[in-house]
Amino acid sequence: xxxxxxxxxxxxxxxxxxxxxxxxxxxxxxxxxxxxxxxxxxxxxxxxxxxxxxxxxxxxxxxxxxxxxxxxxxxxxxxxxxxxxxxxxxxxxxxxxxxxxxxxxxxxxxxxxxxxxxxxxxxxxxxxxxxxxxxxxxxxxxxxxxxxxxxxxxxxxxxxxxxxxxxxxxxxxxxxxxxxxxxxxxxxxxxxxxxxxxxxxxxxxxxxxxxxxxxxxxxxxxxxxxxxxxxxxxxxxxxxxxxxxxxxxxxxxxxxxxxxxxxxxxxxxxxxxxxxxxxxxxxxxxxxxx
Amino acid sequence: xxxxxxxxxxxxxxxxxxxxxxxxxxxxxxxxxxxxxxxxxxxxxxxxxxxxxxxxxxxxxxxxxxxxxxxxxxxxxxxxxxxxxxxxxxxxxxxxxxxxxxxxxxxxxxxxxxxxxxxxxxxxxxxxxxxxxxxxxxxxxxxxxxxxxxxxxxxxxxxxxxxxxxxxxxxxxxxxxxxxxxxxxxxxxxxxxxxxxxxxxxxxxxxxxxxxxxxxxxxxxxxxxxxxxxxxxxxxxxxxxxxxxxxxxxxxxxxxxxxxxxxxxxxxxxxxxxxxxxxxxxxxxxxxxxxxxxxxxxxxxxxxxxxxxxxxxxxxxxxxxxxxxxxxxxxxxx
Numbered sequence: 114x115x116x117x118x119x120x121x122x123x124x125x126x127x128x129x130x131x132x133x134x135x136x137x138x139x140x141x142x143x144x145x146x147x148x149x150x151x152x153x154x155x156x157x158x159x160x161x162x163x164x165x166x167x168x169x170x171x172x173x174x175x176x177x178x179x180x181x182x183x184x185x186x187x188x189x190x191x192x193x194x195x196x197x198x199x200x201x202x203x204x205x206x207x208x209x210x211x212x213x214x215x216x217x218x219x220x221x222x223x224x225x226x227x228x229x230x231x232x233x234x235x236x237x238x239x240x241x242x243x244x245x246x247x248x249x250x251x252x253x254x255x256x257x258x259x260x261x262x263x264x265x266x267x268x269x270x271x272x273x274x275x276x277x278x279x280x281x282x283x284x285x286x287x288x289x290x291x292x293x294x295x296x297x298x299x300x301x302x303x304x305x306x307x308x309x310x311x312x313x314x315x316x317x318x319x320x321x322x323x324x325x326x327x328x329x330x331x332x333x334x335x336x337x338x339x340x341x342x343x344x345x346x347x348x349x350x351x352x353x354x355x356x357x358x359x360x361x362x363x364x365x366x367x368x369x370x371x372x373x374x375x376x377x378x379x380x381x382x383x384x385x386x387x388x389x390x391x392x393x394x395x396x397x398x399x400x401x402x403x
Numbered sequence: 404x405x406x407x408x409x410x411x412x413x414x415x416x417x418x419x420x421x422x423x424x425x426x427x428x429x430x431x432x433x434x435x436x437x438x439x440x441x442x443x444x445x446x447x448x449x450x451x452x453x454x455x456x457x458x459x460x461x462x463x464x465x466x467x468x469x470x471x472x473x474x475x476x477x478x479x480x481x482x483x484x485x486x487x488x489x490x491x492x493x494x495x496x497x498x499x500x501x502x503x504x505x506x507x508x509x510x511x512x513x514x515x516x517x518x519x520x521x522x523x524x525x526x527x528x529x530x531x532x533x534x535x536x537x538x539x540x541x542x543x544x545x546x547x548x549x550x551x552x553x554x555x556x557x558x559x560x561x562x563x564x565x566x567x568x569x570x571x572x573x574x575x576x577x578x579x580x581x582x583x584x585x586x587x588x589x590x591x592x593x594x595x596x597x598x599x600x601x602x603x604x605x606x607x608x609x610x611x612x613x614x615x616x617x618x619x620x621x622x623x624x625x626x627x628x629x630x631x632x633x634x635x636x637x638x639x640x641x642x643x644x645x646x647x648x649x650x651x652x653x654x655x656x657x658x659x660x661x662x663x664x665x666x667x668x669x670x671x672x673x674x675x676x677x678x679x680x681x682x683x684x685x686x687x688x689x690x691x692x693x694x695x696x697x698x699x700x701x702x703x704x705x706x707x708x709x710x711x712x713x714x715x716x717x718x719x720x721x722x723x724x725x726x727x728x729x730x731x732x733x734x735x736x737x
Binding site for chain 1: 494501
């Protein structure tokens with residue numbers, strides 16, 4: 114059972130046409146250690162905050178190009194917080210002028226169902242377990258985490274980077290991984306991830322095409338972390354087949370990601386399948402425990 | 404199989420841009436005349452056509468030859484050359500670049516296509532030991548970040564044939580291996596003062612220049628061959644090709660190298676004579692010089708030369724001088 118609250122300050126999107134993205138409230142607003150009863154001041158910004166702002170910039174630019182645009186990001190804030198915090202969350206969203214279309218308040222156990230019933234195209238959270246559970250149930254999900262370099266905080270470009278290791282994977286490549294010791298569960302995880310990222314990639318391709326090559330508020334990329342360049346090439350072809358021509362491509366061939374991550378371009382330390390990154394600050398990724 | 408690639412901090416990382424590794428003249432022209440859209444469209448349409456080799460191609464092939472020899476002698480070691488394709492090309496051209504790498508059977512597994520963003524951050528992240536690009540602005544940026552870098556141009560019309568089994572690298576001295584402090588004296592006060600200064604300071608070490616570290620890396624690899632009794636058959640050979648003269652100003656250069664624990668296999672003191680003919684005899688895969696005049700001279704006689712835009716010889720407005728230069732320069736003018 115969930116309680117869906119529409120945000121009166123935000124124009125409602127046509128959910129069937131939009132890219133519905135659910136974001137955990139703990140990512141948008143700093144989950145406070147102490148629950149101060151009766152506190153009313155706005156919640157502090159969380160780690161996904163500038164990601165929200167970057168999404169807003171993309172939406173604004175899309176509407177500038179076409180005021181009737183329906184392919185917009187439609188954000189649902191997903192909250193498992195206690196009831197007394199609900200109004201404070203809504204008030205905080207208003208305070209910061211966040212482009213959140215709906216607030217979904219539900220128990221933790223009911224989260225997956227809420228995601229499924231609202232046809233969420235991508236669920237973002239900072240909790241690994243939540244992300245894994247969602248993935249296992251077939252909900253595309255990715256982990257948001259905080260980039261610690263304060264010099265790379267920008268809110269003006271949303272960077273979405275996909276994993277070449279997953280998208281470029283083939284039966285042959287998976288067989289090779291089997292020989293290297295990956296378990297069947299892990300390999301199945303690859304296949305599931307590839308399937309669930311497809312729809313989101315198609316939408317990103319469509320959205321990216323609304324903008325020109327240069328000066329786009331949406332930047333797309335591909336990163337292959339441990340596979341060969343041929344897997345990367347395969348991923349580029351696959352994405353192209355899905356209608357997405359990426360702007361950037363990286364093939365690390367086993368080089369450590371952390372130096373690159375600290376640049377703020379891609380931020381994650383786990384092997385993953387989808388990185389979504391906003392303005393050099395964060396990244397979100399599947400919790401693929403490979 | 405990516406386990407066989409060295410970790411960046413252990414390897415000698417050579418980053419090359421797409422335009423120096425391959426010949427992309429035609430495409431570059433389209434970009435300049437018709438813009439990004441047409442350029443990328445052309446790349447995609449010609450995706451299955453591999454590019455022809457560019458000026459850095461023989462150098463990269465020679466690096467691979469050295470790696471093959473190193474792997475034979477030290478199969479577990481990560482002290483190898485790691486060639487990274489570092490381009491701010493849009494990933495739309497990505498497939499054509501990968502197809503070309505496959506076609507030429509190059510061993511390049513790492514690449515960054517930054518889609519227009521500056522590659523400088525990535526160069527640092529990959530502990531880049533040498534960066535070669537066709538874009539002088541990026542090369543300058545890299546030098547300012549302390550990364551050895553040089554600009555490459557179209558290869559010479561008649562290219563001197565180079566070895567496929569022995570890597571040969573030639574370096575100018577001042578403002579390449581050494582700082583530009585002596586060049587400053589020469590420029591400000593002329594040749595006589597330069598000789599005088601060098602004689603007086605014969606036993607004072609020159610400060611280091613942007614490519615000293617790269618020579619050091621080459622020396623480290625050379626020692627690995629010597630350790631296995633392969634001095635005569637070493638697949639790496641280095642040369643100092645300097646306008647200094649053997650009888651006088653050359654001494655300071657040699658003493659400096661020696662005290663750094665470095666050496667070049669050959670040191671050629673030209674006493675101001677043109678470098679082209681000597682380089683033609685040496686046949687290096689690449690020659691580094693800070694003066695375009697020497698770079699062009701070398702190229703006219705068939706040598707692939709790269710420009711290091713560092714120090715007082717540059718025509719562009721001076722970058723802020725490196726701290727060590729300022730120190731020595733002020734001492735010299737007292």
